[in-house]
Amino acid sequence: MTLTLLSLAIFFCVATATAAPRHLKLPTFIPRGGGLLDSDSISPDSSDPRGGSLLDSDPSPDPNDPRVDETIKLVRSAADLLNDKGTAAYPTLRTSLEYRHGETYVFIYNLNCTILFNAASPQKEGHNTHNLTDSNGYKFHDALVSAADSEEGEKWVSYFWPKPEEEESSKKWTFAKKVVIEGEEGVVMSGFYE
Numbered sequence: 001m002t003l004t005l006l007s008l009a010i011f012f013c014v015a016t017a018t019a020a021p022r023h024l025k026l027p028t029f030i031p032r033g034g035g036l037l038d039s040d041s042i043s044p045d046s047s048d049p050r051g052g053s054l055l056d057s058d059p060s061p062d063p064n065d066p067r068v069d070e071t072i073k074l075v076r077s078a079a080d081l082l083n084d085k086g087t088a089a090y091p092t093l094r095t096s097l098e099y100r101h102g103e104t105y106v107f108i109y110n111l112n113c114t115i116l117f118n119a120a121s122p123q124k125e126g127h128n129t130h131n132l133t134d135s136n137g138y139k140f141h142d143a144l145v146s147a148a149d150s151e152e153g154e155k156w157v158s159y160f161w162p163k164p165e166e167e168e169s170s171k172k173w174t175f176a177k178k179v180v181i182e183g184e185e186g187v188v189m190s191g192f193y194e
């Protein structure tokens, strides 16, 4: 009898102590960096060009990765060249080591998602990519254009895409920046694979 009462008393104390006060909000975990894309259980919202931006409308890569700053610098430098020289910048962007090395290359769309330039796959130039998706059903070409055609004028987008010379997709972070090439608005981009 005494033991039962004691157990009840302990139970009551523990229960009181562990019940979270109602007015205290528990912190909500919000995954960063395209969390939706990493999950098999949640499919991206196809009506949103950013693939379900409820969790994070502006994902960004790990700031400690040195490729983040390198990529931003490369894209801004390519943008300066394009704004300045127009399509005459294409040969430099295609072949100069500064813009084309290893898995690094520059590509350019107009605001309709038509590929104006792609240093890794020149055969794709002229193709329209509007509504085309990555292996997760994410309309990333449209997302890249929206990212650049935004108030900020430049943003990161992540999606899945094969490395040059590969078939399998890898996660890629691309920095997209708005440019004006000979009077026409476009988007210049480059990225790195995780």
Ligand SMILES: *[C@@H]1O[C@H](CO)[C@@H](O)[C@H](O)[C@H]1NC(C)=O
Pocket: 110, 112, 114
């Ligand atoms: C983009 O699409 C719009 C609407 O379909 C069209 O009017 C415009 O000419 C297109 N622009 C380019 C550069 O293809």
Ligand SMILES: *[C@@H]1O[C@H](CO)[C@@H](O)[C@H](O)[C@H]1NC(C)=O
Pocket: 130, 131
């Ligand atoms: C792109 O997708 C939207 C939404 O699903 C659809 O309304 C539109 O017709 C599509 N456009 C093209 C060119 O496929």
